[in-house]
Amino acid sequence: MISVAQARGRILAGLKTVSREVVPLTEGLGRVLAVSVSARLAHPPADVSAMDGYAVRAADAVAGAKLKVVGEAPAGHPFAGMVGQGETLRLFTGSHVPGGADTVLIQENAQAMPGAIIVNEAPVIGRHIRRQGQDFALGDLLIAAPKRLTARDIGLAAAANYPWLQVFRRPRVAILATGDELSLPGEPVGEGGIVNSNCAMLAAFVAACGGEAVMLPAVGDDVAAIAAAAEAARGADFLVTTGGASVGKHDLVQAGLAQHGFNLDFWKIAMRPGKPLIFGHAGEMPVLGLPGNPVSGYVCAVLFLAPALAAMAGLGEVPPVFEAARLRGSLPANDAREDYLRASLSWQEGGWAVAPFGRQDSAMLRPLAQADALLRRPPFQEALAEGAVVEVLRLVS
Amino acid sequence: MISVAQARGRILAGLKTVSREVVPLTEGLGRVLAVSVSARLAHPPADVSAMDGYAVRAADAVAGAKLKVVGEAPAGHPFAGMVGQGETLRLFTGSHVPGGADTVLIQENAQAMPGAIIVNEAPVIGRHIRRQGQDFALGDLLIAAPKRLTARDIGLAAAANYPWLQVFRRPRVAILATGDELSLPGEPVGEGGIVNSNCAMLAAFVAACGGEAVMLPAVGDDVAAIAAAAEAARGADFLVTTGGASVGKHDLVQAGLAQHGFNLDFWKIAMRPGKPLIFGHAGEMPVLGLPGNPVSGYVCAVLFLAPALAAMAGLGEVPPVFEAARLRGSLPANDAREDYLRASLSWQEGGWAVAPFGRQDSAMLRPLAQADALLRRPPFQEALAEGAVVEVLRLVS
Numbered sequence: 001m002i003s004v005a006q007a008r009g010r011i012l013a014g015l016k017t018v019s020r021e022v023v024p025l026t027e028g029l030g031r032v033l034a035v036s037v038s039a040r041l042a043h044p045p046a047d048v049s050a051m052d053g054y055a056v057r058a059a060d061a062v063a064g065a066k067l068k069v070v071g072e073a074p075a076g077h078p079f080a081g082m083v084g085q086g087e088t089l090r091l092f093t094g095s096h097v098p099g100g101a102d103t104v105l106i107q108e109n110a111q112a113m114p115g116a117i118i119v120n121e122a123p124v125i126g127r128h129i130r131r132q133g134q135d136f137a138l139g140d141l142l143i144a145a146p147k148r149l150t151a152r153d154i155g156l157a158a159a160a161n162y163p164w165l166q167v168f169r170r171p172r173v174a175i176l177a178t179g180d181e182l183s184l185p186g187e188p189v190g191e192g193g194i195v196n197s198n199c200a201m202l203a204a205f206v207a208a209c210g211g212e213a214v215m216l217p218a219v220g221d222d223v224a225a226i227a228a229a230a231e232a233a234r235g236a237d238f239l240v241t242t243g244g245a246s247v248g249k250h251d252l253v254q255a256g257l258a259q260h261g262f263n264l265d266f267w268k269i270a271m272r273p274g275k276p277l278i279f280g281h282a283g284e285m286p287v288l289g290l291p292g293n294p295v296s297g298y299v300c301a302v303l304f305l306a307p308a309l310a311a312m313a314g315l316g317e318v319p320p321v322f323e324a325a326r327l328r329g330s331l332p333a334n335d336a337r338e339d340y341l342r343a344s345l346s347w348q349e350g351g352w353a354v355a356p357f358g359r360q361d362s363a364m365l366r367p368l369a370q371a372d373a374l375l376r377r378p379p380f381q382e383a384l385a386e387g388a389v390v391e392v393l394r395l396v397s
Numbered sequence: 398m399i400s401v402a403q404a405r406g407r408i409l410a411g412l413k414t415v416s417r418e419v420v421p422l423t424e425g426l427g428r429v430l431a432v433s434v435s436a437r438l439a440h441p442p443a444d445v446s447a448m449d450g451y452a453v454r455a456a457d458a459v460a461g462a463k464l465k466v467v468g469e470a471p472a473g474h475p476f477a478g479m480v481g482q483g484e485t486l487r488l489f490t491g492s493h494v495p496g497g498a499d500t501v502l503i504q505e506n507a508q509a510m511p512g513a514i515i516v517n518e519a520p521v522i523g524r525h526i527r528r529q530g531q532d533f534a535l536g537d538l539l540i541a542a543p544k545r546l547t548a549r550d551i552g553l554a555a556a557a558n559y560p561w562l563q564v565f566r567r568p569r570v571a572i573l574a575t576g577d578e579l580s581l582p583g584e585p586v587g588e589g590g591i592v593n594s595n596c597a598m599l600a601a602f603v604a605a606c607g608g609e610a611v612m613l614p615a616v617g618d619d620v621a622a623i624a625a626a627a628e629a630a631r632g633a634d635f636l637v638t639t640g641g642a643s644v645g646k647h648d649l650v651q652a653g654l655a656q657h658g659f660n661l662d663f664w665k666i667a668m669r670p671g672k673p674l675i676f677g678h679a680g681e682m683p684v685l686g687l688p689g690n691p692v693s694g695y696v697c698a699v700l701f702l703a704p705a706l707a708a709m710a711g712l713g714e715v716p717p718v719f720e721a722a723r724l725r726g727s728l729p730a731n732d733a734r735e736d737y738l739r740a741s742l743s744w745q746e747g748g749w750a751v752a753p754f755g756r757q758d759s760a761m762l763r764p765l766a767q768a769d770a771l772l773r774r775p776p777f778q779e780a781l782a783e784g785a786v787v788e789v790l791r792l793v794s
């Protein structure tokens with residue numbers, strides 16, 4: 001058995017980045033930028049006013065001075081002329097500061113009269129002007145690829161004048177559930193059957209990770225059917241199977257994939273839940289064989305599939321991020337397997353408190369859905385008392 | 398001026414929950430469940446084996462006993478008969494435990510021979526059986542509405558045999574940018590013009606919050622045009638405007654909306670950035686008038702628009718969640734306005750450390766895009782020294 005970290009390393013090692021595509025700017029949210037965004041213009045494009053007020057020459061704008069208003073320049077309507085001695089120009093937030101002026105007098109400090117203003121309070125030279133390129137200059141690197149794009153990145157790319165973005169396409173993940181006992185949700189459940197919950201859960205998980213899921217029709221416990229389904233998955237970037245990964249004689253996934261020259265990389269990981277994980281390649285296609293129990297499958301998806309999707313989408317190695325929390329209750333010493341306990345989190349006295357659930361059965365979906373986090377226990381960790389600091393992985397999807 | 402909390406309360410007070418729609422299970426991710434999911438079947442549907450092994454009567458299965466194998470029952474193929482005295486049935490993970498048997502002997506503890514097994518180690522009665530309904534019983538409440546659905550919820554609803562879900566439809570948010578100076582990204586920029594970054598950023602933000610954005614064509618600084626655009630927004634659940642919200646005479650949003658009987662609720666909030674926020678109703682439609690500076694607009698979106706979307710989507714009052722962090726550097730005393738500083742976060746010695754950026758200009762998009770969090774400072778907060786505990790709001794989109 002290999003460790004969780006070794007398994008993740010081996011899965012990520014051979015993954016290829018998917019190809020690029022062009023998307024409209026407004027479709028860029030959550031996508032991974034493939035080509036960096038550099039500024040196509042300066043922002044602001046010129047020296048602009050940060051306030052509503054008057055463009056003045058600081059030397060003229062002493063308290064009590066009367067300045068002649070030579071015009072007004074709303075944002076988007078720059079003044080063509082110059083502000084001369086004893087003159088001023090009416091400005092608004094975003095207006096270009098005209099030639100000749102060096103300062104903005106805010107309107108609260110001016111008294112308006114027909115064709116002129118009186119300066120009530122002398123401004124500091126250079127005040128209330130946003131300088132050309134203060135946010136960014138033409139050519140500045142604004143968003144370095146690869147990066148998963150936020151709404152703010154979309155705004156920044158818009159400001160830089162990009163109507164399109166080059167992103168990595170969504171990795172396509174084919175999902176194949178195996179087992180004679182499976183039916184689709186809402187369809188008749190056979191005698192001894194159960195509803196296939198893994199496919200829909202994993203498809204949603206793939207979508208939450210920015211991938212595109214293809215749900216293959218489930219196949220029974222039959223080597224030829226599994227082989228045919230693996231063939232149907234060609235064209236996907238990654239194949240995930242569920243079930244049939246343990247030691248029973250009805251565990252036929254490896255046998256089915258073998259028809260495609262399946263190359264096993266590893267089988268079995270020192271973790272709980274999720275021990276009977278399979279990873280290998282069917283031809284070029286990476287194949288992750290998840291255990292059939294939904295909790296095992298989900299935990300393996302968090303630890304292995306999510307990083308695989310990030311890597312294929314161009315983000316490189318993005319391991320799960322653990323945070324610290326204080327244990328509520330106590331835990332016995334751990335054995336040789338890295339343990340991931342389903343748990344609830346609460347914010348107490350300025351930090352997270354984590355309470356592992358009493359039942360940790362890997363077939364129980366309900367507590368999984370109710371969990372806020374996974375509590376990680378390294379192999380052979382000693383017994384833990386109330387208040388011990390532990391590592392938690394917050395579950396967001 | 399009113400406080401941030403008062404403003405949020407007044408915005409949320411009058412919002413109506415949107416209507417429901419039906420979506421396929423696999424489209425449910427991130428949607429808000431409108432009708433609770435109760436189990437349409439029990440899970441497991443019967444007593445099932447948790448391991449590969451043999452169904453036995455514990456009384457018979459003493460060490461050294463030889464038991465006759467009466468058949469095998471893979472998952473999905475229950476055994477029709479009973480296990481009698483001195484008999485056993487071959488089982489696999491997920492197989493139904495047959496009548497007569499009370500225990501599963503794992504295969505590692507049995508020695509197989511033709512038609513029989515020898516018990517190597519006596520099992521504990523009842524072991525390795527997952528009881529019918531152990532995860533949930535028929536009729537159990539599994540997912541209480543309203544709830545934003547995770548991949549795990551989708552898996553749980555699948556297991557409960559739901560092919561469809563009733564969710565609240567995505568709130569439709571119309572976005573109207575105002576200003577003579579605006580052009581769309583990639584289109585020619587006029588003399589004195591700038592690119593409209595707010596619309597694309599806010600549309601992405603609305604999508605990230607589970608809403609559906611409608612970008613209206615931007616309008617110039619013209620009362621009639623603003624009035625016409627507000628008319629075009631009818632049918633949306635919420636109208637967001639950007640720009641034209643401060644005191645200059647080119648701030649015409651209120652005047653434009655007044656043509657639709659605009660009912661102003663409040664204007665100006667004791668916060669920075671974002672002071673000149675407008676909220677009111679044009680007829681029935683709530684209208685949030687954001688400042689034109691993109692940082693102000695974004696911060697107001699985080700503090701007011703995100704909770705408004707959650708409320709309209711049926712989730713009730715969901716205020717932003719602040720976490721604790723230690724300050725890097727120092728900060729002077731704050732004034733009368735609640736301050737939201739753009740900042741970077743790093744994980745240090747088991748907790749978050751927050752470093753506010755040196756420049757906090759509300760027109761600068763680049764530092765906004767680079768920020769990990771907003772550091773909140775209450776009005777009149779005293780000066781803070783290195784290491785002070787402060788509140789941060791992590792930015793995820």
